[in-house]
Amino acid sequence: xxxxxxxxxxxxxxxxxxxxxxxxxxxxxxxxxxxxxxxxxxxxxxxxxxxxxxxxxxxxxxxxxxxxxxxxxxxxxxxxxxxxxxxxxxxxxxxxxxxxxxxxxxxxxxxxxxxxxxxxxxxxxxxxxxxxxxxxxxxxxxxxxxxxxxxxxxxxxxxxxxxxxxxxxxxxxxxxxxxxxxxxxxxxxxxxxxxxxxxxxxxxxxxxxxxxxxxxxxxxxxxxxxxxxxxxxxxxxxxxxxxxxxxxxxxxxxxxxxxxxxxxxxxxxxxxxxxxxxxxxxxxxxxxxxxxxxxxxxxxxxxxxxxxxxxxxxxxxxxxxxxxxxxxxxxxxxxxxxxxxxxxxxxxxxxxxxxxxxxxxxxxxxxxxxxxxxxxxxxxx
Amino acid sequence: xxxxxxxxxxxxxxxxxxxxxxxxxxxxxxxxxxxxxxxxxxxxxxxxxxxxxxxxxxxxxxxxxxxxxxxxxxxxxxxxxxxxxxxxxxxxxxxxxxxxxxxxxxxxxxxxxxxxxxxxxxxxxxxxxxxxxxxxxxxxxxxxxxxxxxxxxxxxxxxxxxxxxxxxxxxxxxxxxxxxxxxxxxxxxxxxxxxxxxxxxxxxxxxxxxxxxxxxxxxxxxxxxxxxxxxxxxxxxxxxxxxxxxxxxxxxxxxxxxxxxxxxxxxxxxxxxxxxxxxxxxxxxxxxxx
Numbered sequence: 001x002x003x004x005x006x007x008x009x010x011x012x013x014x015x016x017x018x019x020x021x022x023x024x025x026x027x028x029x030x031x032x033x034x035x036x037x038x039x040x041x042x043x044x045x046x047x048x049x050x051x052x053x054x055x056x057x058x059x060x061x062x063x064x065x066x067x068x069x070x071x072x073x074x075x076x077x078x079x080x081x082x083x084x085x086x087x088x089x090x091x092x093x094x095x096x097x098x099x100x101x102x103x104x105x106x107x108x109x110x111x112x113x114x115x116x117x118x119x120x121x122x123x124x125x126x127x128x129x130x131x132x133x134x135x136x137x138x139x140x141x142x143x144x145x146x147x148x149x150x151x152x153x154x155x156x157x158x159x160x161x162x163x164x165x166x167x168x169x170x171x172x173x174x175x176x177x178x179x180x181x182x183x184x185x186x187x188x189x190x191x192x193x194x195x196x197x198x199x200x201x202x203x204x205x206x207x208x209x210x211x212x213x214x215x216x217x218x219x220x221x222x223x224x225x226x227x228x229x230x231x232x233x234x235x236x237x238x239x240x241x242x243x244x245x246x247x248x249x250x251x252x253x254x255x256x257x258x259x260x261x262x263x264x265x266x267x268x269x270x271x272x273x274x275x276x277x278x279x280x281x282x283x284x285x286x287x288x289x290x291x292x293x294x295x296x297x298x299x300x301x302x303x304x305x306x307x308x309x310x311x312x313x314x315x316x317x318x319x320x321x322x323x324x325x326x327x328x329x330x331x332x333x334x335x336x337x338x339x340x341x342x343x344x345x346x347x348x349x350x351x352x353x354x355x356x357x358x359x360x361x362x363x364x365x366x367x368x369x370x371x372x373x374x375x376x377x378x379x380x381x
Numbered sequence: 382x383x384x385x386x387x388x389x390x391x392x393x394x395x396x397x398x399x400x401x402x403x404x405x406x407x408x409x410x411x412x413x414x415x416x417x418x419x420x421x422x423x424x425x426x427x428x429x430x431x432x433x434x435x436x437x438x439x440x441x442x443x444x445x446x447x448x449x450x451x452x453x454x455x456x457x458x459x460x461x462x463x464x465x466x467x468x469x470x471x472x473x474x475x476x477x478x479x480x481x482x483x484x485x486x487x488x489x490x491x492x493x494x495x496x497x498x499x500x501x502x503x504x505x506x507x508x509x510x511x512x513x514x515x516x517x518x519x520x521x522x523x524x525x526x527x528x529x530x531x532x533x534x535x536x537x538x539x540x541x542x543x544x545x546x547x548x549x550x551x552x553x554x555x556x557x558x559x560x561x562x563x564x565x566x567x568x569x570x571x572x573x574x575x576x577x578x579x580x581x582x583x584x585x586x587x588x589x590x591x592x593x594x595x596x597x598x599x600x601x602x603x604x605x606x607x608x609x610x611x612x613x614x615x616x617x618x619x620x621x622x623x624x625x626x627x628x629x630x631x632x633x634x635x636x637x638x639x640x641x642x643x644x645x646x647x648x649x650x651x652x653x654x655x656x657x658x659x660x661x662x663x664x665x666x667x668x669x670x671x
Contacts, residue, residue: 035496039491040498043495169641195640198643200600201395202587202591203391203590203632204640205387205388205390205516206388206632206633207640209387210384210636227594230498231590234507238516238518239387240516259499259592261507
């Protein structure tokens with residue numbers, strides 16, 4: 001009897017809360033990997049979303065309505081992400097979802113969003129999220145395939161045609177390795193050596209020695225993220241390679257230079273976003289205002305450097321709130337339609353223009369070729 | 382030829398890391414028959430505390446000493462708060478407690494420190510030393526030297542000191558040890574403190590090479606455990622040799638076969654050794670009366 005009373009009371013409270021909340025607030029849901037193995041992706045993303053919601057509400061919200069953010073931490077576990085996505089839709093009654101720090105968690109959320117007709121913006125890299133296009137699924141980061149294309153275009157311009165690859169065996173590294181090998185032919189690039197390393201390996205000199213002993217290799221490409229690429233960079237310096245080393249956008253942060261050491265990182269080239277070279281952007285650069293405002297407010301609030309990953313969350317929030325404002329209603333399908341009609345929205349990653357055929361909305365111009373010089377990022381375009 | 386030497390240098394560097402973790406396993410195993418799966422977390426703590434003390438402005442040697450002492454205290458606390466209250470429980474239960482402790486320490490480290498990767502400068506600079514066309518980093522020599530120093534220290538401790546023999550006696554038969562006047566509770570406390578200190582020392586030595594973040598412990602514990610099994614659980618000589626062999630084997634596989642098989646092949650060899658010599662290379666054959 002007692003249990004039943006509690007149950008009824010709880011239910012009544014929930015209904016009451018739900019009723020008042022839905023009158024004056026737009027409910028936004030998010031599931032991110034703020035802890036766990038992908039925490040360095042999800043942690044800045046969660047912080048970014050919380051900061052932006054606070055800022056938006058302080059400035060009067062969207063058309064006078066405040067955003068209520070429900071944020072779950074899936075710890076990088078796809079099963080948890082699926083549970084949270086379902087909970088966001090069924091219990092929290094959100095009208096839109098941002099999240100999926102990794103491709104794995106994104107895939108779980110994506111199917112829920114698509115089934116329930118809730119617009120969803122993913123923060124993960126794999127091309128399979130938006131190719132083929134799903135009605136309700138969008139994403140903000142460049143795909144790994146685009147990174148390969150940007151790198152190969154730069155290599156071709158340098159007269160490099162034969163390369164060695166050393167890739168991480170984590171999801172990101174493996175996916176980018178496959179995409180790069182797939183797209184290499186289009187740019188006339190031949191992969192002569194193809195090595196891998198575990199995400200927590202302490203030394204990769206054997207693999208690099210194999211690449212060095214392969215006849216004709218003109219450059220080394222290192223798809224991966226986290227600790228591996230920093231160790232690869234240090235080992236490349238240890239072995240005294242005299243050919244260029246290319247990295248991926250997975251290490252595009254100041255922390256990478258610090259971890260690899262400025263001497264070892266000297267001359268490393270990789271595709272990155274405007275966020276990294278904010279101090280080099282011209283004031284008339286279209287991304288200047290967005291990038292500097294994000295950097296200064298994030299630094300002021302958390303006393304940490306921004307990363308490209310937090311930038312993806314920034315862009316997803318900007319896209320979502322822009323769509324909500326234009327939709328003028330909090331009906332999920334109206335928001336989705338408005339999202340798909342996004343045109344020329346300036347984010348930290350690039351300038352987004354969605355269409356029914358393109359739910360990424362970025363082209364190669366959003367990537368900037370960067371080079372590390374004297375321990376700092378410089379533009380190599 | 383320079384390739385082979387490079388593979389060997391790589392193997393010794395990585396192997397010395399495994400050996401240090403395996404040496405940490407040895408002490409607690411000798412005192413209590415428990416395999417302490419929080420050993421990898423001790424390594425992580427050693428690295429993380431040093432990084433944060435160093436970034437707070439302390440000189441590196443002082444930061445390292447603080448890290449070793451704090452980690453040793455955490456090891457003692459683990460024994461006092463989790464292992465001692467469960468005295469009399471089967472060994473498997475104690476091992477499960479250490480797994481729980483490792484999850485707890487990892488979670489606490491996320492909160493106390495952060496979730497980013499860190500490193501501090503190498504002790505003797507980053508200029509590689511060239512030997513016959515192959516190169517090795519000075520920090521690798523520190524790690525290899527550290528593993529050998531810890532091994533010699535432990536070997537002397539277990540064979541030449543009364544306290545060390547008391548540890549072995551406690552492991553062999555706790556009741557008999559108590560009857561001859563050994564304070565077995567103190568032996569356990571000592572073992573956990575010492576083992577945590579060795580783990581932390583490993584963390585201090587390897588962080589400039591391997592980098593450190595709150596979650597590096599799991600992989601280290603697994604490889605260190607494999608190394609200890611390969612060499613013979615509970616034997617310092619076995620831990621050193623097992624670690625170095627495992628590292629060499631991984632490097633040679635990556636160099637001559639394919640990097641794809643590196644992790645798998647290492648475990649296949651361990652399985653092989655365990656099928657042929659279940660006690661490991663230096664383990665003694667024991668029979669248990671039931």
